[in-house]
Amino acid sequence: MGNPRNKCALQPGHSLMDWIRLGNSGKDLTGVGGRIRPVSPRELAAHHTKNDAWLAIRGRVYNITHYLPFHPGGQEELMRGAGMDATQLFDKVHPWVNYDSLLAKCLVGPLCADRPDADELFGAPDPAPKPDRLREPSKAQELVRKSMENLANCITPVRKKISAKSEDNVKTANPSKIMQSLIMSSDLPVSISRRAGSSPVRSKSTSGDDTPSPLRFDWIQTSVKLTLSLYTGALANPGACARLAGGALLVEVATNGWLRVLTVEPEAKLKGPLQIKVYAESGKVEVTAQKASPSIWKDIGPATALPATRVTAPRALPCRLRAFAPVSHDTALLTLEPEPGPVAVPLGHHVKIHCLVNGEECVRSYTPVGEGWSPPGEGEAGGAGGGIRLAVKRYAEGGLSHHLTTLAVDDVITMSGPYGGFQLQKLRGVTTLQLVAAGTGVTPMLALLRFTLARSNPRCEKVNLLFFNKKEEDILFREKFDEIAKADSRFKPTYILSEPSPSWTGHSGRITTDLITEVLGKDSTKCEDSCEHFACLCGPTEFTNAGVQMLTALGMRENCMHAFMG
Numbered sequence: 001m002g003n004p005r006n007k008c009a010l011q012p013g014h015s016l017m018d019w020i021r022l023g024n025s026g027k028d029l030t031g032v033g034g035r036i037r038p039v040s041p042r043e044l045a046a047h048h049t050k051n052d053a054w055l056a057i058r059g060r061v062y063n064i065t066h067y068l069p070f071h072p073g074g075q076e077e078l079m080r081g082a083g084m085d086a087t088q089l090f091d092k093v094h095p096w097v098n099y100d101s102l103l104a105k106c107l108v109g110p111l112c113a114d115r116p117d118a119d120e121l122f123g124a125p126d127p128a129p130k131p132d133r134l135r136e137p138s139k140a141q142e143l144v145r146k147s148m149e150n151l152a153n154c155i156t157p158v159r160k161k162i163s164a165k166s167e168d169n170v171k172t173a174n175p176s177k178i179m180q181s182l183i184m185s186s187d188l189p190v191s192i193s194r195r196a197g198s199s200p201v202r203s204k205s206t207s208g209d210d211t212p213s214p215l216r217f218d219w220i221q222t223s224v225k226l227t228l229s230l231y232t233g234a235l236a237n238p239g240a241c242a243r244l245a246g247g248a249l250l251v252e253v254a255t256n257g258w259l260r261v262l263t264v265e266p267e268a269k270l271k272g273p274l275q276i277k278v279y280a281e282s283g284k285v286e287v288t289a290q291k292a293s294p295s296i297w298k299d300i301g302p303a304t305a306l307p308a309t310r311v312t313a314p315r316a317l318p319c320r321l322r323a324f325a326p327v328s329h330d331t332a333l334l335t336l337e338p339e340p341g342p343v344a345v346p347l348g349h350h351v352k353i354h355c356l357v358n359g360e361e362c363v364r365s366y367t368p369v370g371e372g373w374s375p376p377g378e379g380e381a382g383g384a385g386g387g388i389r390l391a392v393k394r395y396a397e398g399g400l401s402h403h404l405t406t407l408a409v410d411d412v413i414t415m416s417g418p419y420g421g422f423q424l425q426k427l428r429g430v431t432t433l434q435l436v437a438a439g440t441g442v443t444p445m446l447a448l449l450r451f452t453l454a455r456s457n458p459r460c461e462k463v464n465l466l467f468f469n470k471k472e473e474d475i476l477f478r479e480k481f482d483e484i485a486k487a488d489s490r491f492k493p494t495y496i497l498s499e500p501s502p503s504w505t506g507h508s509g510r511i512t513t514d515l516i517t518e519v520l521g522k523d524s525t526k527c528e529d530s531c532e533h534f535a536c537l538c539g540p541t542e543f544t545n546a547g548v549q550m551l552t553a554l555g556m557r558e559n560c561m562h563a564f565m566g
């Protein structure tokens, strides 16, 4: 497959630091004036020479012309991806490389299939630009840009001081010493190192199972923290937890019924709080730990990636209640912090809460709501890793939900999981997502909604939410939904009430095929040979079953739907 693992000697003046300096010099590295605009595959293909080379990775087109002499794998290797979507090639060689930040200043724009050439489309100024997150740098890109600027700002004065004597001194000065003193005083990423497990290709075990290979990972450090990145594969939808045990950092990652464990015995002492973040699109799990004392490590320390084992039973963990914020007249958002360390629940999966209520064990399922759904003013409370946020409704008849809403901050309860059969890979080519929910059944939809709208390849075109409730005041997260819809015309929430007040002007009644057809449109529910739509349903069992039957009657196939069942 042409995957030589040879790093090339770079010409003097072409180190990573030189690249960062060039990026901060103000030079236009995009070649198109820095204005982000869509690029068609045809336009991309036209930029394939060393003097004018573009490539696309995960739906973003970068001008790599200036980066070519800085590429550690050599110009020829990088040119193999020129003029095309190089995502697969890139992932085959080095999925751990942070291309997004390295090429942040080279971003031309999103790769848009089925669109006229950018020149045709954007020849004239766009009178009303559509909201598109690619028009603005993402938060991550902005952060990286800031770090790069900081780094460059730190370095420039030193360089000037030396160059006052002779320009040659710059080359002979020991950059690592200069860097060392600068870096120790700041929290900047200073080194990236690859420590792969075995090949990403799945290996067949002797028992004939499709056993995944041990986890591949790399790490990055600043003087005060260490971040491990573990790679599970695109849309693998990992669940993960991390903890410090006897001085070692332990990360457990579960995908598709398999558990893989990575243990690191760090070079120096690590401390909490640990943080965990999962990038759903790439399947990357990032675990960050704090260094007990600021220093730059030469190496991370011995690391062991154990072979995969089958998940036999869900884990039960004690969790501390960190925050409690009302989100409606009868529902609150509880933030739980697992005591051993942060936990990430796969998208569309749920956990169970176990409590003793009046001497009896009560169990109830909840789908964590993910980030971005806290009520205004509450922030994303919850300590390490943001915690697990559950929307808990207080039912009049009591039971577990009622009990949970009577807990106090710092109380400890038991959570088990994750559970669920939702496969994120089913959304691979989906451009229209239909979300059909009733009451608290909306919780699995929240993270899916944010995930789908944020995707750039394929870029989603439409997300409909059909949200059934009794009364207007029961509509959970309505302000958030309306806010998202206002900012992004691809999202359309429709609220349907079964007990509307006389002043309600929206839809009323229960779920029917007529209503589904009216709101979603006939074409969005009928399956063709290659469908780009998907429907998710969640609510009381009768509601969900009725919804599935109706969508089936409207022509939607089973593999284009997922019914969440607690």
Ligand code: HEM
Residues within 6 Å of the ligand: 003, 004, 005, 006, 007, 008, 067, 071, 072, 073, 074, 077, 078, 079, 080, 081, 086, 089, 090, 093, 094, 097, 098, 099, 102, 103, 194
């Ligand atoms: C898509 C076409 C590309 C090919 C065929 C390619 C090939 C290679 C090869 C063969 C190596 C040396 C082997 C190794 O160290 O693992 C390498 C290293 C590297 N490449 Fe690329 N590359 C490509 C794109 C890119 C892009 C877009 C970037 C980011 C801007 C990039 C950044 C790097 C970096 C930072 C290294 C050093 C990796 C390390 O030390 O682990 N490459 N590349």
